[in-house]
Amino acid sequence: MYAITHDAPGFATAIAEHRPHATIVDVRLPPTYRDEGIHARRRHPGLPVLVLSQYVEHSYAGELISDGRGGIGYLLKDRVSRVSEFTDALQRVAAGATVMDPEVIGQLLTRHTRDxxxxxxxxxxxxxxxxxxxxxxxxxxxxxxxxxxxxxxxxxxxxxxxxxxxxxxxxxxxxxxxxxxxxxxxxxxxxxxxxxxx
Structure with a gap:
C-alpha cells in the first residue's frame, strides 16, 4: 500500500496514518518550500526517508549524514530516471542503510577538506x-x-x-x-x- 501527497501537511498526515516502511520526499514541499523533507526526519527519528533534491544542499545533506540512525538517503533528482539505481537506493533505505548520491559525497568531501x-x-x-x-x-x-x-x-x-x-x-x-x-x-x-x- 502507498500514499501520494502533494504538500507538507498531507505528507505529515500520511506518515501519521500509515506508518510507512519507507518514504520518498522532495527536500522542499509546498506551501513554504523550505526544508519539509528534512523536517519529517526530525519529527520522526528513525523514519526511513529518501530525500530528493534538484541540487546538493550541503546543510541538509550534512544533517542527514550526521543523524547516525540509518534509514536515510539523499539523491539528486536525475537519479530517479535511472530506475534500477533508484529502486536499489529505496530498498536499502527501507532496510536501514544510509544512501548518498556520489555527487553529494564528492561535494561534501571537497567542502570539508578546505578551511x-x-x-x-x-x-x-x-x-x-x-x-x-x-x-x-x-x-x-x-x-x-x-x-x-x-x-x-x-x-x-x-x-x-x-x-x-x-x-x-x-x-x-x-x-x-x-x-x-x-x-x-x-x-x-x-x-x-x-x-x-x-
Whole structure:
C-alpha cells in the first residue's frame, strides 16, 4: 500500500496514518518550500526517508549524514530516471542503510577538506571569534567599536561564506561557531586587550 501527497501537511498526515516502511520526499514541499523533507526526519527519528533534491544542499545533506540512525538517503533528482539505481537506493533505505548520491559525497568531501574560515575577512574572523566566546551582538559591537548593524552584516556574510542555509536560522550561529572551533584552536584574540580599530 502507498500514499501520494502533494504538500507538507498531507505528507505529515500520511506518515501519521500509515506508518510507512519507507518514504520518498522532495527536500522542499509546498506551501513554504523550505526544508519539509528534512523536517519529517526530525519529527520522526528513525523514519526511513529518501530525500530528493534538484541540487546538493550541503546543510541538509550534512544533517542527514550526521543523524547516525540509518534509514536515510539523499539523491539528486536525475537519479530517479535511472530506475534500477533508484529502486536499489529505496530498498536499502527501507532496510536501514544510509544512501548518498556520489555527487553529494564528492561535494561534501571537497567542502570539508578546505578551511572554510579562510574565506572570511579579518574583521569577519574577529566577529566569529567573539561569537565563539559566547558574546551577543551588542557586546561584539562594543568590543570591536562598530555599530550593531555592522555586526549583523558581518554575521550575515559569515553565514553565507560558510554555506549555512537561511532555513537554518535558528541554528546558524551554533553551526558557525562549531565550524570555527573545528578549524581553529581557541586562542586569545586582539579584542581581549582592547578593541581593534580599522
Amino acid at each position: 572554510p574560515i579562510a574565506s572570511l575577512t579579518p574583521r569577519e574572523r574577529e566577529v566569529l571569534a567573539l561569537m565563539a566566546e559566547g558574546q551577543d551582538n551588542p557586546t561584539i559591537a562594543t568590543r570591536l567599536v562598530i555599530t550593531d548593524n555592522a555586526v549583523h552584516k558581518h554575521i550575515g556574510n559569515i553565514f553565507t561564506k560558510l554555506g549555512l542555509s537561511p532555513t537554518d536560522s535558528g541554528h546558524r550561529r551554533v553551526l558557525a561557531v562549531l565550524t570555527y572551533l573545528s578549524h581553529h584552536r581557541p586562542t586569545p584574540t586582539s579584542t581581549e586587550h582592547g578593541p581593534t580599530h580599522r
